[in-house]
Amino acid sequence: MDPEVMDKVEKIVDKYKRKKSALIGILQDIQAEYNYLPKEALLHLGKSLGVSLIQIYGIATFYKSFSLEPRGKYLINICLGTACHVRGAVRILEKVERSLDIKPGQTTKDSMFTLETVNCLGACALGPLMVVDGEYFGKMTSAKVDKILKTYKNNEKNQNG
Ligand code: FES
Structure with a gap:
């Protein structure tokens, strides 16, 4: 097992005072760290906290915000x-697929973007609608796609110095 993963999981578990009742919070923190729940991290978490993997996977699959x-x-x-x-x-959709070279359900190689489709976001008047990281882009056109994606790519560059 990767010692770095173990170390990160331990830190998170300690932050929650090793309480089994804090399992959801712990999983949220692990996901925030990796953008998903790596199997290795869950295996270690189970051992460290004394919780069965069935219980952990039960929670991880029940809440839509978690990704395995x-x-x-x-x-x-x-x-x-x-x-x-x-x-x-x-x-x-086709424009995003072409620009990022991924299909719905896939993630770009640089782990920057994951593409998904939904059936109605409840803001139909704004359609067609694209949402990036919770930010709504209404009245979308394929011509706007690259510009929007570029903003996120640039943000990333700036954050990384
Ligand atoms: S159909 Fe309702 S928001 Fe797209």
């Missing part, structure tokens, strides 16, 4: 609900 697959730092959601669909959502 590697995810990018930024989650892109393209709405394919009816209202967005009739206004050309598929063209937006």
